[in-house]
Amino acid sequence: MAAAAAAPGPGSGPGDSPEGPEAEAPERRRKAHGMLKLYYGLSEGEAAGRPSGPDPLDPTDLNGAHFDPEVYLDKLRRECPLAQLMDSETDMVRQIRALDSDMQTLVYENYNKFISATDTIRKMKNDFRKMEDEMDRLATNMAVITDFSARISATLQDRHERITKLAGVHALLRKLQFLFELPSRLTKCVELGAYGQAVRYQGRARAVLQQYQHLPSFRAIQDDCQVITARLAQQLRQRFREGGSGAPEQAECVELLLALGEPAEELCEEFLAHARGRLEEELRSLEAELGPSPPAPDVLEFTDHGGSGFVGGLCQVAAAYQELFAAQGPAGAEKLAAFARELGSRYFALVERRLAQEQGSGDNSLLVRALDRFHRRLRAPGALLAAAGLAEAATEIVERVARERLGHHLQGLQAAFLGSLTDVRQALAAPRIAGKEGPGLAELLANVASSILSHIKASLASVHLFTAKEVSFSNKPYFRGEFCSQGVRESLIVGFIHSMCQTAQSFCDSPGEKGGATPPALLLLLSRLCLDYETATISYILTLTDEQFLVQDQSPVTPVSTLCAEARETARRLLTHYVKVQGLVISQMLRKSVETRDWLSTLEPRNVRAVMKRVVEDTTAIDVQVGLLYEEGVRKAQSSDSSKRTFSVYSSSRQQGRYAPSYTPSAPMDTNLLSNIQKLFSERIDVFSPVEFNKVSVLTGIIKISLKTLLECVRLRTFGRFGLQQVQVDCHFLQLYLWRFVADEELVHLLLDEVVASAALRCPDPVPMEPSVVEVICERG
Numbered sequence: 008m009a010a011a012a013a014a015p016g017p018g019s020g021p022g023d024s025p026e027g028p029e030a031e032a033p034e035r036r037r038k039a040h041g042m043l044k045l046y047y048g049l050s051e052g053e054a055a056g057r058p059s060g061p062d063p064l065d066p067t068d069l070n071g072a073h074f075d076p077e078v079y080l081d082k083l084r085r086e087c088p089l090a091q092l093m094d095s096e097t098d099m100v101r102q103i104r105a106l107d108s109d110m111q112t113l114v115y116e117n118y119n120k121f122i123s124a125t126d127t128i129r130k131m132k133n134d135f136r137k138m139e140d141e142m143d144r145l146a147t148n149m150a151v152i153t154d155f156s157a158r159i160s161a162t163l164q165d166r167h168e169r170i171t172k173l174a175g176v177h178a179l180l181r182k183l184q185f186l187f188e189l190p191s192r193l194t195k196c197v198e199l200g201a202y203g204q205a206v207r208y209q210g211r212a213r214a215v216l217q218q219y220q221h222l223p224s225f226r227a228i229q230d231d232c233q234v235i236t237a238r239l240a241q242q243l244r245q246r247f248r249e250g251g252s253g254a255p256e257q258a259e260c261v262e263l264l265l266a267l268g269e270p271a272e273e274l275c276e277e278f279l280a281h282a283r284g285r286l287e288e289e290l291r292s293l294e295a296e297l298g299p300s301p302p303a304p305d306v307l308e309f310t311d312h313g314g315s316g317f318v319g320g321l322c323q324v325a326a327a328y329q330e331l332f333a334a335q336g337p338a339g340a341e342k343l344a345a346f347a348r349e350l351g352s353r354y355f356a357l358v359e360r361r362l363a364q365e366q367g368s369g370d371n372s373l374l375v376r377a378l379d380r381f382h383r384r385l386r387a388p389g390a391l392l393a394a395a396g397l398a399e400a401a402t403e404i405v406e407r408v409a410r411e412r413l414g415h416h417l418q419g420l421q422a423a424f425l426g427s428l429t430d431v432r433q434a435l436a437a438p439r440i441a442g443k444e445g446p447g448l449a450e451l452l453a454n455v456a457s458s459i460l461s462h463i464k465a466s467l468a469s470v471h472l473f474t475a476k477e478v479s480f481s482n483k484p485y486f487r488g489e490f491c492s493q494g495v496r497e498s499l500i501v502g503f504i505h506s507m508c509q510t511a512q513s514f515c516d517s518p519g520e521k522g523g524a525t526p527p528a529l530l531l532l533l534s535r536l537c538l539d540y541e542t543a544t545i546s547y548i549l550t551l552t553d554e555q556f557l558v559q560d561q562s563p564v565t566p567v568s569t570l571c572a573e574a575r576e577t578a579r580r581l582l583t584h585y586v587k588v589q590g591l592v593i594s595q596m597l598r599k600s601v602e603t604r605d606w607l608s609t610l611e612p613r614n615v616r617a618v619m620k621r622v623v624e625d626t627t628a629i630d631v632q633v634g635l636l637y638e639e640g641v642r643k644a645q646s647s648d649s650s651k652r653t654f655s656v657y658s659s660s661r662q663q664g665r666y667a668p669s670y671t672p673s674a675p676m677d678t679n680l681l682s683n684i685q686k687l688f689s690e691r692i693d694v695f696s697p698v699e700f701n702k703v704s705v706l707t708g709i710i711k712i713s714l715k716t717l718l719e720c721v722r723l724r725t726f727g728r729f730g731l732q733q734v735q736v737d738c739h740f741l742q743l744y745l746w747r748f749v750a751d752e753e754l755v756h757l758l759l760d761e762v763v764a765s766a767a768l769r770c771p772d773p774v775p776m777e778p779s780v781v782e783v784i785c786e787r788g
Contacts, residue, residue, distance in 0.1 A: 190228065194235055275332050275339060279346050282324040286350050289317040293357050306377040309361050314384035317354050321347060325391040344394035351388075351397045355404060362408050366415055374412070375472040378405050382480045406485050409473050413499050416466040420503045423462040424510065427455045428529065435526050448635040452532050456539065459507075463500070463548060470495055471555055491556035492564055500552050501565045504545060508577040511537055515584040527588045528632060534581035535636040538700055541574035583698050586705055589629055590712025593622055597713060601720035606730030612776070615740040615785060616733065622713065623744045629709060630748055633702045640701025643751045706748040714741075714758040721765045732776040734766040740785045 066075035067082050083092060114121075293313050296304060304312070325343060332339045358381060365374050382401050389398025431451050446454075473490065474481050481487075511533045514525045546567055600618040698708050726734065738759040746752040767773040 190232055190235060275328075275342070278328065278331070279324075279342070282320075282328075283346070283350070286317060286320050286324070289313075289320060290350070290353055290357065292316065293354070297357065297360055305373065306361055306365050307373055307380070310358070310377045310381045310384075313354065313358065314380060317350075318384045318388060321350065322387050322391065325388060329391065340394065344392055347388065347392045347395040347397060351395060351400065355400055359404060359407075362404070366411060371412060371469040371472050374408070375475075375478060378408060379478045379480070381405070386479075402480060402483055402485075405480050406483075406490075409470075409486070409490060410494060410498075412473075413470060413494050416470060417499050417502050417506070420459075420462055420466060420499075421506050421510070424459055424503075424507055427458050428510075428533075431455060431529055431532060432526060435528050448528060448532055448632065452535055452539075452636060455532070455536060456544070460544070460548075463503070464551070466499065467495070467552060467555055470499065474556065489562065492562050495556050496549070496552050496564055500548060501570065504540070504548075504570050504574070507540075508537065508573050511577050512580055515580050525588075527585055527592075530581050530585040530588065531633065531636060534578045534585060534700075537574045537578035537581065541571045541578065545570050545574060578700070579698070582700065582705065583708075586698050586708035587712065590709045590716075593625055593709065593713040594716035596621060596625075597717045598720050601717065601724060604730075606724050606733075607727040609727060609730045609733060611729045612733040612736045612784065614787070616737055619737045619740050622741065626706065626710065626713075626745065626748060630702065630706055633705045637700060637702045637705065640699065640703030640750065642703055642749075643753075703748075703750045707750050707754065710745055710749055710755065711758070714745075714755070714762065718758065718762050718765060721762050722769070724766075724769060726766050726770040728770065728772040728774050731763075731766050731770040731773055735763055735776055736781055736784050738763050739781050743785055 064073050065071055066073050066078040068074055069079070083095060087095065293309070293316070296309060296312070325347065328339075328343050362374070362377075382405055385397055385401040388395075389401070434446055434451055472478070474486055514530060514533065549567055549570075596618055600616065696708070696711075698704050721734065742755060742759050746755045749755055767775075
């Protein structure tokens with residue numbers, strides 16, 4: 008009961024516990040028990056049934072130091088029913104197993120650590136024993152050393168000052184000996200050519216001799232040294248003026264002369280003069296390679312020679328000058344910059360002359376390698392002589408050469424295009440010469456398109472070498488921006504497309520000029536080529552260019568739509584000119600056939616004239632030719648009996664009325680009035696209407712021009728009865744075959760109707776032929 012009374016209740020807090028050391032011990036034990044609960048994973052609910060502050064002397068406390076198993080079991084048997092006893096046993100077994108499992112896990116996880124720690128502790132014991140022995144021996148030795156040092160210091164204390172004084176005297180004597188031997192040393196160095204050693208000797212003794220020159224002995228030594236030094240300076244100047252040695256040796260001579268006190272301004276002038284002589288000799292050597300007599304080396308060898316000879320020599324001169332005459336300040340730097348600028352401009356002029364000889368070459372690989380080496384070799388002098396602007400001048404040369412190469416490739420593309428057109432002309436003329444079939448227009452078009460595209464790709468690959476990553480100048484702003492956009496895209500690709508369109512349009516000149524000799528098939532092929540460019544090729548070429556040359560320039564460029572519009576307009580002009588040329592050919596045949604015939608005294612027609620057959624044949628050939636390159640096109644709905652219906656126009660009551668005996672010279676005004684009134688109600692025919700990109704539109708334009716020419720020629724002639732009937736037969740024959748080529752057959756009806764009507768108006772005896780007879784003659788023809 009006392010223990011129970013002493014134990015705090017569940018509601019008691021820290022303030023209820025007694026003060027003093029006796030109260031602090033239970034508090035510490037409670038903290039330890041809480042840590043154990045956290046370690047074993049016991050929740051607050053498992054401990055909720057126990058008082059928050061158990062008595063540490065309670066024998067029934069499982070976690071207490073005074074736990075008694077017998078008392079704990081006896082209490083359980085007395086206070087707990089059987090079910091709770093079984094639960095307590097189960098819980099205790101679970102806890103025992105959990106503790107065993109945790110213990111085994113702890114041992115297994117840390118077994119290697121335990122073993123390693125055991126071995127380490129064992130080794131540490133052995134090592135510390137050895138270390139203790141060594142420390143003892145070290146302490147003993149240090150004591151002995153300290154004792155010896157103390158005794159030596161005590162012994163040499165008296166002699167230390169004497170030794171120091173004697174050492175100072177010895178050093179002074181050695182210096183004096185050096186001074187007395189200095190004239191002989193200088194003489195010997197001059198005789199052996201060891202000028203650097205002689206200057207160093209003189210430099211070491213100069214201050215001392217000047218300080219003690221009031222003493223006679225030192226004055227004599229100084230006079231002898233001055234005589235020898237003057238002779239040394241004279242020999243160095245002679246060696247420097249001879250100029251047979253290289254730049255390092257001459258720089259050494261100047262350095263020694265400066266060390267001897269020679270005037271720097273005079274030496275600076277002489278140094279640059281001698282350097283100019285050597286560099287001008289290199290320039291003369293380069294200029295000799297450009298002469299006409301010896302075969303000039305390739306551009307790569309030339310730039311290597313110039314880089315190793317002139318540029319290397321200029322770098323040596325600049326480095327030596329800056330090292331020797333740094334005390335000259337800005338004036339000396341400007342003098343060196345002017346020197347390098349003058350000689351550099353002469354070197355650049357020679358390089359440009361050599362590069363100009365490469366403009367005729369089609370391969371850029373060797374030229375780009377040469378420019379790369381030229382640009383790389385000028386980096387060093389450009390850094391040493393920033394004021395001279397050598398690196399900027401070299402970059403300008405590279406940019407200028409790149410622009411010239413773009414112009415050269417543009418000329419090459421133009422020449423390739425003209426060469427392809429020449430090949431097409433020869434291929435078109437070859438079958439007529441040899442009497443055999445040649446390649447078709449579709450094959451010729453494919454050959455021209457593939458040839459031009461391959462040349463464009465080759466040119467792009469060639470100029471792309473200027474922007475390769477391994478090229479030293481490719482990271483310059485010009486090659487990352489303007490070269491790609493304004494150079495390659497605009498000047499080369501867009502310029503070639505403009506040139507191609509202009510060249511194609513030049514074939515549309517007046518017949519008396521270039522266009523008169525142009526084969527019509529070439530016009531047709533060029534129109535289809537330009538149309539294909541407008542449809543796909545221009546977009547493909549510009550996309551390919553933009554992908555290869557990543558443009559980082561914001562300059563305005565020609566849009567694709569503008570180029571496509573130009574190509575389409577060129578194709579339209581070519582196709583229109585083709586229609587005019589082919590219409591002119593057929594018109595010439597019809598005009599001559601009308602003008603050279605005597606229509607008043609002609610015989611009664613029995614056949615279709617040969618020229619009409621030729622017109623149909625040529626029109627059929629044109630239809631086949633155009634069909635090779637262009638699609639069919641759209642026609643108006645046609646009747647199945649076009650030829651019959653066409654013939655009925657000429658044989659209808661209206662036409663018979665027009666050709667009736669009432670049409671006599673006694674009533675010309677009535678007939679003319681009737682014809683004019685009929686024209687007012689007929690559909691107007693635009694002969695030179697715009698041509699569409701299809702076969703039907705092309706043939707319609709050609710036939711309109713041909714029939715219009717026939718109409719105008721008929722209006723200028725006078726026809727007899729049989730002449731009128733011959734025109735009637737010819738027009739019916741044309742109707743039989745030409746209606747199938749045009750978009751609207753009524754167009755052929757109207758034009759041929761006008762031809763026959765005009766012939767009837769110009770016939771004194773307009774008696775038409777019977778329709779059945781006309782049909783028989785045309786079928787037989």
